[in-house]
Amino acid sequence: MSMPSTARVPFSHRRIGAMVLRHWYLIRSSWPRVFDLMYWPTVQMLMWGFLQVYMMQNSGFFARAAGTFIAAVMLWDTLFRGQLGFSISFLEEMYSRNIGNLMMSPLRPVEFIVALMIISVIRLAIGMVPVSLLAIWFFGFNLWGLGLALVVFFVNLFLTSWAVAIFVAGLLLRNGLGAESLAWGIMFLFLPLTCVYYPVDVLPPWLQVFAWMLPPTYVFEGMRALIIDHVFRADLMLQGFALNVVLLSAGVIGFLVLLRSARREGTLLQGGD
Amino acid sequence: MTTSSTIAVEKLVKVYKTVTAVDGISFTLETGSCTALLGGNGAGKTTTISIIMGLVEPTSGTVSVLGAQMPRQRHQVLHRMNFESPYVNMPMRLTVRQNLNVFGTLYGCQDVAGRIRALAEELELGDFLDRPTGKLSSGQKTRVALAKSLINQPEILLLDEPTASLDPDTADWVRGRLERYRAERQATVLLASHNMAEVERLCDRVIMMKTGHIEDDDTPARLIARYGRSNLEEVFLDIARGQGEAREAAQ
Numbered sequence: 001m002s003m004p005s006t007a008r009v010p011f012s013h014r015r016i017g018a019m020v021l022r023h024w025y026l027i028r029s030s031w032p033r034v035f036d037l038m039y040w041p042t043v044q045m046l047m048w049g050f051l052q053v054y055m056m057q058n059s060g061f062f063a064r065a066a067g068t069f070i071a072a073v074m075l076w077d078t079l080f081r082g083q084l085g086f087s088i089s090f091l092e093e094m095y096s097r098n099i100g101n102l103m104m105s106p107l108r109p110v111e112f113i114v115a116l117m118i119i120s121v122i123r124l125a126i127g128m129v130p131v132s133l134l135a136i137w138f139f140g141f142n143l144w145g146l147g148l149a150l151v152v153f154f155v156n157l158f159l160t161s162w163a164v165a166i167f168v169a170g171l172l173l174r175n176g177l178g179a180e181s182l183a184w185g186i187m188f189l190f191l192p193l194t195c196v197y198y199p200v201d202v203l204p205p206w207l208q209v210f211a212w213m214l215p216p217t218y219v220f221e222g223m224r225a226l227i228i229d230h231v232f233r234a235d236l237m238l239q240g241f242a243l244n245v246v247l248l249s250a251g252v253i254g255f256l257v258l259l260r261s262a263r264r265e266g267t268l269l270q271g272g273d
Numbered sequence: 274m275t276t277s278s279t280i281a282v283e284k285l286v287k288v289y290k291t292v293t294a295v296d297g298i299s300f301t302l303e304t305g306s307c308t309a310l311l312g313g314n315g316a317g318k319t320t321t322i323s324i325i326m327g328l329v330e331p332t333s334g335t336v337s338v339l340g341a342q343m344p345r346q347r348h349q350v351l352h353r354m355n356f357e358s359p360y361v362n363m364p365m366r367l368t369v370r371q372n373l374n375v376f377g378t379l380y381g382c383q384d385v386a387g388r389i390r391a392l393a394e395e396l397e398l399g400d401f402l403d404r405p406t407g408k409l410s411s412g413q414k415t416r417v418a419l420a421k422s423l424i425n426q427p428e429i430l431l432l433d434e435p436t437a438s439l440d441p442d443t444a445d446w447v448r449g450r451l452e453r454y455r456a457e458r459q460a461t462v463l464l465a466s467h468n469m470a471e472v473e474r475l476c477d478r479v480i481m482m483k484t485g486h487i488e489d490d491d492t493p494a495r496l497i498a499r500y501g502r503s504n505l506e507e508v509f510l511d512i513a514r515g516q517g518e519a520r521e522a523a524q
Contacts, residue, residue, distance in 0.1 A: 018375050018379045022375040026367065097361050099361075104351065263330040266289060
Protein backbone atom coordinates (compact mmCIF):
# COMPACT_ATOMS: atom_id res chain seq x y z
CA MET A 1 0.00 0.00 0.00
CA SER A 2 1.48 3.37 -0.96
CA MET A 3 1.09 6.06 1.68
CA PRO A 4 -0.06 9.57 0.85
CA SER A 5 2.64 12.22 0.64
CA THR A 6 2.51 15.01 3.19
CA ALA A 7 2.87 17.64 0.43
CA ARG A 8 -0.15 19.76 -0.48
CA VAL A 9 -2.14 18.42 -3.42
CA PRO A 10 -1.61 20.86 -6.31
CA PHE A 11 -4.32 23.04 -7.80
CA SER A 12 -5.47 21.32 -10.99
CA HIS A 13 -6.37 23.20 -14.19
CA ARG A 14 -7.48 19.88 -15.63
CA ARG A 15 -10.17 19.42 -12.97
CA ILE A 16 -11.33 23.01 -13.48
CA GLY A 17 -11.51 22.29 -17.23
CA ALA A 18 -13.59 19.17 -16.53
CA MET A 19 -16.15 21.21 -14.58
CA VAL A 20 -16.30 23.91 -17.27
CA LEU A 21 -16.80 21.17 -19.84
CA ARG A 22 -19.59 19.62 -17.75
CA HIS A 23 -21.55 22.90 -17.84
CA TRP A 24 -20.71 23.57 -21.47
CA TYR A 25 -22.21 20.15 -22.31
CA LEU A 26 -25.31 21.17 -20.36
CA ILE A 27 -25.73 24.58 -22.01
CA ARG A 28 -25.28 23.29 -25.54
CA SER A 29 -27.66 20.36 -24.96
CA SER A 30 -30.58 22.66 -24.17
CA TRP A 31 -31.74 25.49 -26.48
CA PRO A 32 -34.17 26.87 -23.82
CA ARG A 33 -31.16 27.46 -21.59
CA VAL A 34 -29.38 29.41 -24.35
CA PHE A 35 -32.56 31.34 -25.15
CA ASP A 36 -33.00 32.24 -21.47
CA LEU A 37 -29.46 33.62 -21.35
CA MET A 38 -30.34 36.14 -24.10
CA TYR A 39 -34.02 36.81 -23.44
CA TRP A 40 -34.03 39.11 -20.38
CA PRO A 41 -30.94 41.15 -21.32
CA THR A 42 -32.59 41.85 -24.68
CA VAL A 43 -35.92 42.85 -23.12
CA GLN A 44 -34.18 45.09 -20.57
CA MET A 45 -31.99 46.77 -23.15
CA LEU A 46 -34.92 47.49 -25.47
CA MET A 47 -37.14 48.87 -22.70
CA TRP A 48 -34.52 51.21 -21.24
CA GLY A 49 -33.26 52.13 -24.69
CA PHE A 50 -36.68 53.31 -25.88
CA LEU A 51 -37.24 55.14 -22.58
CA GLN A 52 -33.97 56.94 -23.14
CA VAL A 53 -34.94 57.87 -26.71
CA TYR A 54 -38.17 59.36 -25.37
CA MET A 55 -36.37 61.36 -22.64
CA MET A 56 -33.74 62.62 -25.08
CA GLN A 57 -36.53 64.07 -27.18
CA ASN A 58 -37.90 65.95 -24.16
CA SER A 59 -34.87 66.90 -22.08
CA GLY A 60 -31.67 68.76 -22.88
CA PHE A 61 -29.78 66.93 -20.12
CA PHE A 62 -30.60 63.48 -21.46
CA ALA A 63 -29.77 64.63 -24.97
CA ARG A 64 -26.25 65.36 -23.66
CA ALA A 65 -26.14 62.14 -21.67
CA ALA A 66 -27.03 59.83 -24.53
CA GLY A 67 -26.34 56.19 -23.70
CA THR A 68 -26.32 56.43 -19.88
CA PHE A 69 -29.45 54.33 -19.46
CA ILE A 70 -28.44 51.66 -21.97
CA ALA A 71 -24.92 51.51 -20.53
CA ALA A 72 -26.38 51.34 -17.00
CA VAL A 73 -28.74 48.51 -17.87
CA MET A 74 -25.99 46.53 -19.59
CA LEU A 75 -23.56 47.00 -16.72
CA TRP A 76 -26.30 46.11 -14.24
CA ASP A 77 -26.94 42.96 -16.25
CA THR A 78 -23.24 42.13 -16.01
CA LEU A 79 -23.44 42.41 -12.22
CA PHE A 80 -26.75 40.59 -11.88
CA ARG A 81 -26.15 37.85 -14.45
CA GLY A 82 -22.55 37.33 -13.35
CA GLN A 83 -23.92 36.30 -9.96
CA LEU A 84 -26.87 34.43 -11.44
CA GLY A 85 -24.66 32.53 -13.92
CA PHE A 86 -22.51 31.29 -11.05
CA SER A 87 -25.46 30.52 -8.77
CA ILE A 88 -27.55 28.77 -11.44
CA SER A 89 -24.62 26.53 -12.39
CA PHE A 90 -24.24 25.65 -8.72
CA LEU A 91 -27.99 25.03 -8.42
CA GLU A 92 -27.85 22.77 -11.51
CA GLU A 93 -25.54 20.51 -9.49
CA MET A 94 -28.03 20.45 -6.63
CA TYR A 95 -31.06 19.88 -8.86
CA SER A 96 -29.32 16.93 -10.52
CA ARG A 97 -28.17 15.54 -7.10
CA ASN A 98 -24.59 15.67 -8.33
CA ILE A 99 -23.13 17.65 -5.41
CA GLY A 100 -22.32 14.44 -3.50
CA ASN A 101 -20.44 13.07 -6.51
CA LEU A 102 -18.39 16.27 -6.76
CA MET A 103 -17.73 16.60 -3.03
CA MET A 104 -16.46 13.00 -2.87
CA SER A 105 -14.31 13.45 -5.97
CA PRO A 106 -10.77 14.91 -5.94
CA LEU A 107 -12.22 18.30 -7.03
CA ARG A 108 -11.10 20.88 -4.48
CA PRO A 109 -13.54 23.59 -3.31
CA VAL A 110 -11.35 26.37 -4.75
CA GLU A 111 -11.21 24.57 -8.13
CA PHE A 112 -14.99 24.25 -8.06
CA ILE A 113 -15.29 28.00 -7.39
CA VAL A 114 -12.87 28.92 -10.20
CA ALA A 115 -14.75 26.64 -12.63
CA LEU A 116 -18.06 28.31 -11.73
CA MET A 117 -16.47 31.76 -12.24
CA ILE A 118 -15.38 30.75 -15.75
CA ILE A 119 -18.84 29.33 -16.50
CA SER A 120 -20.49 32.57 -15.33
CA VAL A 121 -18.34 34.53 -17.83
CA ILE A 122 -19.31 32.12 -20.63
CA ARG A 123 -23.01 32.37 -19.74
CA LEU A 124 -22.85 36.16 -19.61
CA ALA A 125 -21.02 36.35 -22.95
CA ILE A 126 -23.72 34.22 -24.60
CA GLY A 127 -26.33 36.73 -23.43
CA MET A 128 -24.49 40.04 -23.58
CA VAL A 129 -22.57 39.92 -26.85
CA PRO A 130 -25.71 39.63 -29.05
CA VAL A 131 -27.49 42.25 -26.90
CA SER A 132 -24.62 44.72 -27.22
CA LEU A 133 -24.78 44.31 -31.02
CA LEU A 134 -28.54 44.85 -30.93
CA ALA A 135 -27.97 48.10 -28.98
CA ILE A 136 -25.78 49.39 -31.83
CA TRP A 137 -28.44 48.44 -34.37
CA PHE A 138 -31.44 49.85 -32.46
CA PHE A 139 -30.03 52.89 -30.68
CA GLY A 140 -26.60 53.52 -32.20
CA PHE A 141 -25.05 52.91 -28.77
CA ASN A 142 -21.76 51.04 -28.90
CA LEU A 143 -20.91 49.63 -25.45
CA TRP A 144 -17.56 48.41 -26.80
CA GLY A 145 -16.76 52.03 -27.67
CA LEU A 146 -16.07 52.60 -23.96
CA GLY A 147 -12.79 50.77 -24.68
CA LEU A 148 -10.39 49.99 -21.84
CA ALA A 149 -12.75 51.57 -19.31
CA LEU A 150 -15.28 48.85 -20.13
CA VAL A 151 -12.74 46.18 -19.18
CA VAL A 152 -12.18 47.89 -15.83
CA PHE A 153 -15.96 48.17 -15.28
CA PHE A 154 -16.41 44.47 -16.13
CA VAL A 155 -13.61 43.33 -13.82
CA ASN A 156 -15.04 45.27 -10.86
CA LEU A 157 -18.60 44.10 -11.51
CA PHE A 158 -17.58 40.46 -11.95
CA LEU A 159 -15.60 40.51 -8.71
CA THR A 160 -18.66 41.75 -6.81
CA SER A 161 -20.99 39.25 -8.49
CA TRP A 162 -18.63 36.37 -7.69
CA ALA A 163 -18.19 37.45 -4.06
CA VAL A 164 -21.96 37.39 -3.56
CA ALA A 165 -22.43 34.14 -5.54
CA ILE A 166 -19.69 32.30 -3.63
CA PHE A 167 -21.29 33.21 -0.31
CA VAL A 168 -24.73 32.14 -1.60
CA ALA A 169 -23.22 28.79 -2.74
CA GLY A 170 -22.01 28.28 0.84
CA LEU A 171 -25.51 28.99 2.15
CA LEU A 172 -26.94 26.46 -0.34
CA LEU A 173 -24.48 23.79 0.80
CA ARG A 174 -25.25 24.46 4.44
CA ASN A 175 -29.03 24.93 4.19
CA GLY A 176 -29.97 23.03 1.03
CA LEU A 177 -32.45 24.30 -1.53
CA GLY A 178 -34.27 26.20 1.24
CA ALA A 179 -31.76 28.98 0.51
CA GLU A 180 -32.53 28.94 -3.23
CA SER A 181 -34.56 32.17 -3.19
CA LEU A 182 -31.44 34.04 -2.06
CA ALA A 183 -29.67 32.95 -5.24
CA TRP A 184 -32.39 34.56 -7.34
CA GLY A 185 -33.07 37.68 -5.32
CA ILE A 186 -30.03 38.77 -3.29
CA MET A 187 -28.58 40.97 -6.02
CA PHE A 188 -31.73 43.12 -6.18
CA LEU A 189 -30.68 44.57 -2.83
CA PHE A 190 -27.80 46.15 -4.76
CA LEU A 191 -30.08 47.76 -7.37
CA PRO A 192 -31.28 50.78 -5.35
CA LEU A 193 -28.15 51.10 -3.21
CA THR A 194 -25.51 51.01 -5.95
CA CYS A 195 -27.25 53.83 -7.85
CA VAL A 196 -27.44 52.05 -11.18
CA TYR A 197 -29.72 54.59 -12.89
CA TYR A 198 -29.13 57.77 -10.84
CA PRO A 199 -26.19 59.54 -9.16
CA VAL A 200 -25.31 58.85 -5.53
CA ASP A 201 -26.22 62.47 -4.70
CA VAL A 202 -29.88 61.55 -5.14
CA LEU A 203 -29.80 59.36 -2.02
CA PRO A 204 -30.27 60.86 1.46
CA PRO A 205 -26.87 61.53 3.06
CA TRP A 206 -27.11 58.67 5.59
CA LEU A 207 -27.85 56.20 2.78
CA GLN A 208 -24.96 57.53 0.68
CA VAL A 209 -22.61 56.14 3.35
CA PHE A 210 -23.93 52.62 2.68
CA ALA A 211 -23.89 53.15 -1.10
CA TRP A 212 -20.17 54.01 -1.02
CA MET A 213 -19.49 50.75 0.84
CA LEU A 214 -20.57 48.78 -2.24
CA PRO A 215 -18.04 48.39 -5.09
CA PRO A 216 -20.60 48.62 -7.96
CA THR A 217 -21.50 52.18 -6.86
CA TYR A 218 -18.02 53.25 -7.98
CA VAL A 219 -18.51 51.58 -11.36
CA PHE A 220 -21.88 53.22 -12.06
CA GLU A 221 -20.58 56.63 -10.96
CA GLY A 222 -17.53 56.07 -13.14
CA MET A 223 -19.72 55.09 -16.08
CA ARG A 224 -21.73 58.32 -15.80
CA ALA A 225 -18.56 60.40 -15.50
CA LEU A 226 -17.24 58.77 -18.67
CA ILE A 227 -20.40 59.13 -20.75
CA ILE A 228 -21.59 62.55 -19.53
CA ASP A 229 -18.33 64.34 -18.68
CA HIS A 230 -15.97 62.25 -20.86
CA VAL A 231 -13.69 61.68 -17.85
CA PHE A 232 -12.32 58.28 -16.79
CA ARG A 233 -12.30 58.24 -12.98
CA ALA A 234 -9.38 55.92 -12.18
CA ASP A 235 -9.66 56.92 -8.52
CA LEU A 236 -13.19 55.53 -8.33
CA MET A 237 -12.14 52.30 -10.05
CA LEU A 238 -9.24 51.76 -7.63
CA GLN A 239 -11.47 52.35 -4.60
CA GLY A 240 -14.06 49.95 -6.04
CA PHE A 241 -11.35 47.37 -6.70
CA ALA A 242 -10.01 47.63 -3.13
CA LEU A 243 -13.51 47.09 -1.74
CA ASN A 244 -13.94 44.14 -4.10
CA VAL A 245 -10.80 42.47 -2.75
CA VAL A 246 -12.29 42.72 0.76
CA LEU A 247 -15.72 41.53 -0.43
CA LEU A 248 -14.32 38.58 -2.42
CA SER A 249 -12.11 37.50 0.49
CA ALA A 250 -15.15 37.65 2.78
CA GLY A 251 -17.18 35.62 0.25
CA VAL A 252 -14.54 32.87 -0.01
CA ILE A 253 -14.01 32.73 3.76
CA GLY A 254 -17.78 32.60 4.28
CA PHE A 255 -18.06 29.76 1.75
CA LEU A 256 -15.32 27.73 3.45
CA VAL A 257 -16.83 28.28 6.90
CA LEU A 258 -20.28 27.20 5.63
CA LEU A 259 -18.76 24.18 3.83
CA ARG A 260 -17.08 23.13 7.07
CA SER A 261 -20.37 23.57 8.89
CA ALA A 262 -22.12 21.45 6.20
CA ARG A 263 -19.53 18.70 6.79
CA ARG A 264 -20.23 18.84 10.52
CA GLU A 265 -24.00 18.76 10.08
CA GLY A 266 -23.94 16.15 7.32
CA THR A 267 -25.93 18.27 4.87
CA LEU A 268 -23.69 17.68 1.81
CA LEU A 269 -25.56 14.52 0.83
CA GLN A 270 -29.03 15.91 1.46
CA GLY A 271 -29.32 18.91 -0.85
CA GLY A 272 -33.08 19.15 -0.30
CA ASP A 273 -34.94 21.92 1.46
CA MET B 274 -2.52 0.50 12.14
CA THR B 275 -0.95 -2.49 10.41
CA THR B 276 0.62 -2.00 7.00
CA SER B 277 -2.13 -4.04 5.35
CA SER B 278 -4.94 -1.91 6.85
CA THR B 279 -6.48 0.20 4.12
CA ILE B 280 -9.08 1.79 6.38
CA ALA B 281 -8.74 2.23 10.14
CA VAL B 282 -11.66 3.57 12.18
CA GLU B 283 -10.81 4.37 15.80
CA LYS B 284 -13.36 5.27 18.53
CA LEU B 285 -15.49 7.08 15.97
CA VAL B 286 -18.33 9.24 17.33
CA LYS B 287 -20.74 11.38 15.35
CA VAL B 288 -23.42 13.44 17.07
CA TYR B 289 -25.93 15.49 15.08
CA LYS B 290 -27.15 18.11 17.55
CA THR B 291 -28.71 15.76 20.16
CA VAL B 292 -28.80 12.55 18.10
CA THR B 293 -25.86 10.16 18.34
CA ALA B 294 -25.56 8.54 14.90
CA VAL B 295 -22.28 6.71 15.53
CA ASP B 296 -21.20 5.90 19.07
CA GLY B 297 -17.55 5.00 19.52
CA ILE B 298 -17.03 2.33 16.86
CA SER B 299 -13.63 0.93 15.87
CA PHE B 300 -12.62 -1.44 13.06
CA THR B 301 -9.97 -1.89 10.42
CA LEU B 302 -10.34 -3.14 6.85
CA GLU B 303 -7.53 -5.16 5.32
CA THR B 304 -6.36 -4.58 1.77
CA GLY B 305 -8.36 -6.64 -0.71
CA SER B 306 -11.13 -7.49 1.75
CA CYS B 307 -14.85 -7.13 1.11
CA THR B 308 -16.80 -6.09 4.20
CA ALA B 309 -20.51 -5.47 4.65
CA LEU B 310 -21.82 -2.82 6.99
CA LEU B 311 -25.26 -4.05 8.02
CA GLY B 312 -27.95 -2.60 10.21
CA GLY B 313 -31.48 -1.26 10.19
CA ASN B 314 -32.44 2.27 9.25
CA GLY B 315 -30.67 4.76 11.52
CA ALA B 316 -28.00 2.24 12.56
CA GLY B 317 -25.23 4.63 11.44
CA LYS B 318 -24.06 2.90 8.24
CA THR B 319 -24.40 5.85 5.86
CA THR B 320 -22.87 8.23 8.41
CA THR B 321 -19.88 5.87 8.83
CA ILE B 322 -19.38 5.59 5.06
CA SER B 323 -19.78 9.37 4.65
CA ILE B 324 -17.08 9.98 7.27
CA ILE B 325 -14.77 7.49 5.53
CA MET B 326 -15.34 9.41 2.26
CA GLY B 327 -14.52 12.70 4.01
CA LEU B 328 -18.02 14.04 3.43
CA VAL B 329 -18.92 14.32 7.12
CA GLU B 330 -16.68 15.51 9.95
CA PRO B 331 -16.60 13.22 13.00
CA THR B 332 -17.42 14.62 16.43
CA SER B 333 -14.51 12.63 17.87
CA GLY B 334 -12.31 9.67 16.99
CA THR B 335 -10.26 9.19 13.86
CA VAL B 336 -10.63 7.67 10.41
CA SER B 337 -7.52 6.87 8.42
CA VAL B 338 -7.82 5.92 4.74
CA LEU B 339 -4.69 4.78 2.89
CA GLY B 340 -2.76 6.55 5.63
CA ALA B 341 -4.58 9.89 5.28
CA GLN B 342 -6.64 11.34 8.13
CA MET B 343 -10.21 12.03 7.01
CA PRO B 344 -11.55 14.55 6.29
CA ARG B 345 -8.48 16.78 6.83
CA GLN B 346 -6.18 15.02 4.34
CA ARG B 347 -8.89 13.71 2.01
CA HIS B 348 -7.50 15.37 -1.12
CA GLN B 349 -4.38 13.22 -0.85
CA VAL B 350 -6.35 9.99 -1.33
CA LEU B 351 -9.73 10.76 -2.94
CA HIS B 352 -8.32 9.97 -6.41
CA ARG B 353 -7.61 6.42 -5.18
CA MET B 354 -11.17 5.86 -3.94
CA ASN B 355 -14.63 5.87 -5.48
CA PHE B 356 -18.18 5.11 -4.50
CA GLU B 357 -21.66 4.34 -5.69
CA SER B 358 -24.75 5.47 -3.82
CA PRO B 359 -28.46 5.86 -4.49
CA TYR B 360 -28.24 9.26 -2.74
CA VAL B 361 -26.48 10.81 -5.72
CA ASN B 362 -27.14 10.94 -9.46
CA MET B 363 -25.18 11.94 -12.47
CA PRO B 364 -26.32 14.94 -14.55
CA MET B 365 -29.28 13.66 -16.55
CA ARG B 366 -28.92 15.80 -19.67
CA LEU B 367 -25.33 14.77 -20.27
CA THR B 368 -24.73 11.64 -22.29
CA VAL B 369 -23.10 8.65 -20.62
CA ARG B 370 -19.85 9.36 -22.50
CA GLN B 371 -19.87 13.04 -21.45
CA ASN B 372 -20.46 12.12 -17.81
CA LEU B 373 -17.69 9.54 -17.81
CA ASN B 374 -15.40 12.01 -19.55
CA VAL B 375 -16.03 14.65 -16.86
CA PHE B 376 -15.57 12.21 -13.96
CA GLY B 377 -12.58 10.51 -15.59
CA THR B 378 -10.87 13.91 -15.82
CA LEU B 379 -11.89 14.88 -12.27
CA TYR B 380 -10.35 11.64 -10.98
CA GLY B 381 -7.14 12.27 -12.90
CA CYS B 382 -7.32 9.41 -15.46
CA GLN B 383 -4.51 9.77 -17.99
CA ASP B 384 -6.28 8.19 -20.98
CA VAL B 385 -9.94 8.99 -20.33
CA ALA B 386 -11.16 7.95 -23.81
CA GLY B 387 -9.35 4.61 -23.52
CA ARG B 388 -10.73 4.02 -20.04
CA ILE B 389 -14.29 4.77 -21.27
CA ARG B 390 -13.81 2.29 -24.14
CA ALA B 391 -12.61 -0.39 -21.72
CA LEU B 392 -15.51 0.21 -19.32
CA ALA B 393 -18.02 0.28 -22.16
CA GLU B 394 -16.85 -3.16 -23.20
CA GLU B 395 -16.61 -4.56 -19.67
CA LEU B 396 -19.97 -3.22 -18.49
CA GLU B 397 -21.76 -3.46 -21.85
CA LEU B 398 -22.46 0.26 -22.17
CA GLY B 399 -21.80 0.47 -25.91
CA ASP B 400 -25.46 0.64 -26.97
CA PHE B 401 -26.25 3.73 -24.91
CA LEU B 402 -22.90 5.47 -24.51
CA ASP B 403 -24.11 8.49 -26.49
CA ARG B 404 -27.60 8.68 -25.01
CA PRO B 405 -28.57 11.17 -22.26
CA THR B 406 -28.15 9.54 -18.86
CA GLY B 407 -31.66 10.60 -17.81
CA LYS B 408 -33.23 8.55 -20.60
CA LEU B 409 -31.80 5.21 -19.48
CA SER B 410 -33.62 2.42 -17.63
CA SER B 411 -32.86 1.77 -13.93
CA GLY B 412 -30.60 -1.15 -14.83
CA GLN B 413 -28.69 0.91 -17.40
CA LYS B 414 -28.32 3.80 -14.93
CA THR B 415 -26.90 1.41 -12.35
CA ARG B 416 -24.35 0.16 -14.89
CA VAL B 417 -23.38 3.77 -15.65
CA ALA B 418 -23.06 4.52 -11.92
CA LEU B 419 -20.88 1.43 -11.62
CA ALA B 420 -18.77 2.63 -14.56
CA LYS B 421 -18.34 6.01 -12.85
CA SER B 422 -17.30 4.27 -9.62
CA LEU B 423 -14.66 2.23 -11.49
CA ILE B 424 -13.44 5.02 -13.82
CA ASN B 425 -10.26 5.61 -11.79
CA GLN B 426 -9.66 1.91 -11.02
CA PRO B 427 -10.02 2.66 -7.29
CA GLU B 428 -8.13 0.83 -4.58
CA ILE B 429 -11.09 1.44 -2.27
CA LEU B 430 -14.68 1.06 -3.40
CA LEU B 431 -17.54 2.16 -1.14
CA LEU B 432 -20.94 0.88 -2.18
CA ASP B 433 -24.25 1.94 -0.68
CA GLU B 434 -27.07 -0.39 -1.81
CA PRO B 435 -25.43 -1.08 -5.19
CA THR B 436 -28.28 -3.30 -6.46
CA ALA B 437 -31.28 -1.53 -4.92
CA SER B 438 -34.32 -1.42 -7.26
CA LEU B 439 -32.72 -3.76 -9.81
CA ASP B 440 -34.37 -6.88 -11.17
CA PRO B 441 -32.72 -10.15 -9.99
CA ASP B 442 -30.96 -10.76 -13.31
CA THR B 443 -29.38 -7.29 -13.48
CA ALA B 444 -28.53 -7.41 -9.77
CA ASP B 445 -26.76 -10.73 -10.29
CA TRP B 446 -24.88 -9.27 -13.26
CA VAL B 447 -23.73 -6.29 -11.15
CA ARG B 448 -22.55 -8.58 -8.33
CA GLY B 449 -20.57 -10.62 -10.83
CA ARG B 450 -18.80 -7.53 -12.14
CA LEU B 451 -18.01 -6.34 -8.60
CA GLU B 452 -16.55 -9.72 -7.70
CA ARG B 453 -14.40 -9.70 -10.82
CA TYR B 454 -13.14 -6.16 -10.24
CA ARG B 455 -12.20 -6.92 -6.64
CA ALA B 456 -10.35 -10.08 -7.65
CA GLU B 457 -8.48 -8.40 -10.50
CA ARG B 458 -7.44 -5.23 -8.64
CA GLN B 459 -7.18 -6.54 -5.06
CA ALA B 460 -9.53 -3.66 -4.22
CA THR B 461 -10.87 -3.10 -0.72
CA VAL B 462 -14.66 -3.00 -0.76
CA LEU B 463 -17.00 -1.67 1.92
CA LEU B 464 -20.63 -2.37 1.21
CA ALA B 465 -23.83 -1.19 2.88
CA SER B 466 -26.78 -3.32 1.84
CA HIS B 467 -30.10 -4.67 2.99
CA ASN B 468 -29.84 -7.61 0.61
CA MET B 469 -28.50 -10.44 2.75
CA ALA B 470 -28.05 -12.87 -0.13
CA GLU B 471 -25.87 -10.25 -1.79
CA VAL B 472 -23.80 -9.84 1.36
CA GLU B 473 -23.35 -13.61 1.75
CA ARG B 474 -22.14 -13.87 -1.83
CA LEU B 475 -19.81 -10.85 -1.98
CA CYS B 476 -18.46 -10.31 1.52
CA ASP B 477 -15.94 -12.17 3.62
CA ARG B 478 -16.79 -10.14 6.71
CA VAL B 479 -19.92 -8.58 8.19
CA ILE B 480 -20.04 -5.70 10.67
CA MET B 481 -23.50 -5.55 12.26
CA MET B 482 -24.50 -2.09 13.50
CA LYS B 483 -27.38 -1.01 15.68
CA THR B 484 -28.10 2.51 17.01
CA GLY B 485 -24.57 3.64 16.29
CA HIS B 486 -22.81 0.67 17.92
CA ILE B 487 -21.14 -2.41 16.46
CA GLU B 488 -23.29 -5.32 17.66
CA ASP B 489 -21.27 -8.07 16.01
CA ASP B 490 -18.36 -8.57 13.62
CA ASP B 491 -17.51 -11.87 11.93
CA THR B 492 -17.59 -13.83 8.68
CA PRO B 493 -21.08 -14.55 7.29
CA ALA B 494 -20.66 -18.31 7.83
CA ARG B 495 -19.51 -17.95 11.45
CA LEU B 496 -22.32 -15.49 12.25
CA ILE B 497 -24.91 -17.92 10.88
CA ALA B 498 -23.39 -20.79 12.89
CA ARG B 499 -23.04 -18.79 16.12
CA TYR B 500 -26.65 -17.62 16.04
CA GLY B 501 -27.89 -21.06 15.04
CA ARG B 502 -29.65 -19.74 11.99
CA SER B 503 -29.85 -20.92 8.40
CA ASN B 504 -29.02 -17.62 6.71
CA LEU B 505 -27.78 -14.10 7.33
CA GLU B 506 -31.24 -12.55 7.12
CA GLU B 507 -32.33 -14.45 10.24
CA VAL B 508 -29.18 -13.30 12.05
CA PHE B 509 -29.93 -9.72 10.98
CA LEU B 510 -33.48 -10.00 12.37
CA ASP B 511 -32.23 -11.44 15.67
CA ILE B 512 -29.85 -8.52 16.15
CA ALA B 513 -32.30 -5.89 14.93
CA ARG B 514 -34.99 -7.17 17.32
CA GLY B 515 -32.60 -7.42 20.25
CA GLN B 516 -32.62 -11.22 20.43
CA GLY B 517 -29.01 -11.62 19.37
CA GLU B 518 -27.42 -12.25 22.75
CA ALA B 519 -30.14 -14.70 23.83
CA ARG B 520 -29.80 -16.70 20.60
CA GLU B 521 -26.02 -16.78 20.87
CA ALA B 522 -26.16 -17.87 24.53
CA ALA B 523 -28.66 -20.58 23.68
CA GLN B 524 -26.26 -21.90 21.04
